Amino acid sequence: MNNSILSDYYPKTNIHTFNIVENLQVTVTETANPFHMPVESLFSMAARINKKRSFLFVSKVLGKHIPVNPYTPLLSGAALGLLLYQELNRDGEAAQGWMEELLNKAVQGLIHPEQAEDAYHALLAARLTLPSPVIFIGFAETATALGHSMYNIFAGGASYIHTTREDIPDLESVVSFEEEHSHAVDHLCYALDRGLLSGSEPIILVDDEITTGNTAVNTIRDIQSKFPRQEYVVASLLDWRTGKNIEVYQELEQELGIRIRSLCLLQGSIEVQGTPLLHAQEDVARLASAAEVPVVVTHVRDELERLPVTSKDSYGEINGSPYVKCSGRFGIVSQDNTLIDQAVTRIAAKLRSQREGPRALVMGVGEFMYLPMRIAAGMGDGISYQSTTRSPIHPERRPDYGVHSAAAYPSAGDPEITNFIYNVEPGQYDEIFVLLEREVPPERIKPMTDILQKLAGRKVHLIVLTSEDSGNGGAGD
Structure with missing residues (x-):
């Protein structure tokens, strides 16, 4: 069964309609919002010049397309780390009051950038450790820092590597897969120490946004064929999987005999109407x-x-x-x-x-x-x-x-x-x-x-x- 921390929260029914450009409208329906964050604190919308996907959630907490307070993207990864800590310590000390205080600090820091620095340092000062070692993998190019900041919130017992699109002929990629919707599909993973992935530790896959879940599925398949283990967690800022896409995780669990958990800052569904004819341009x-x-x-x-x-x-x-x-x-x-x-x-x-x-x-x-x-x-x-x-x-x-x-x-x-x-x-x-x-x-x-x-x-x-x-x-x- 696909288990998710999001099941602990009552579904939301907030609906947001974005008229992005002429002949392109996206409707977002919230289904879970564990931090109860307003969507306008997380993203705005823009049209993407990509035949595979016509729109982009322009993150306000990632530090990619919009200049931000540098503590904001660091805090966004740390906030995902808090959710992971809570998920993997469901019956332990994560239920104590200090955890609730950290969650509240993270939320306020993300909503109010002037509070991001204090919130981030508070999370680091907690020196969290997970009940067992884990491996974080951040997806290039957008989530390399998100994955690193999520990993960095833990004081020990963690390792991190991010995928890359760079061709490094001197090294052999230990994991290779495709991001099917992207303008740059190939992902490579140059672990200097192959032992980094050869153990049985849970792997935490980190991306800024999950739409179909196919990237995570492709990654898990490739890792499992080379470095089999029992548990994966897919962490993202936004998760838009619905229906069949959610079932794909469940089917993969049954097929490979593994467990896949999901966590994010906002989960929902999207409905797209129209296909604009756009070309890259600059002013x-x-x-x-x-x-x-x-x-x-x-x-x-x-x-x-x-x-x-x-x-x-x-x-x-x-x-x-x-x-x-x-x-x-x-x-x-x-x-x-x-x-x-x-x-x-x-x-x-x-x-x-x-x-x-x-x-x-x-x-x-x-x-x-x-x-x-x-x-x-x-x-x-x-x-x-x-x-x-x-x-x-x-x-x-x-x-x-x-x-x-x-x-x-x-x-x-x-x-x-x-x-x-x-x-x-x-x-x-x-x-x-x-x-x-x-x-x-x-x-x-x-x-x-x-x-x-x-x-x-x-x-x-x-x-x-x-x-x-x-x-x-x-x-x-």
């Missing part, structure tokens, strides 16, 4: 009239271990610059968290000292979300955070619409892939800090910095993380 005039500001390149020593492997792009070109070993892409365990925390503190202090204005935006790039998010959280007041994305979204300037502006450019990691920066207006931020996990050729990053030079009010900081002292290509440190 060229908006940027054409903006003045350009300087770009300063800074190499920041983080003292983190590097993994000397290469990546290959769609053209077959090789980048030999090493990866950060403990980013989450290659697998980490709870014992690694102290080193990560120390590195984050060092980098945040360095970048905080470089700030010149009261408003700054810190940006992650693609899958590299969690470390930039953590660094942003330590850079002081007036900081917003978001990541670039490869998801093509139609922009419209309406108060009730989720994406007001868009800027497109070829990815520095793979020029065949178009990346986007959404919802950043010229001069909105005094400075923009872009954090890169590894070196890329200057000509590859230039299309992105050309855009950022017109978005930032005073300066663009291109921050390259490095494990040792290094020059700055003449840019100054």
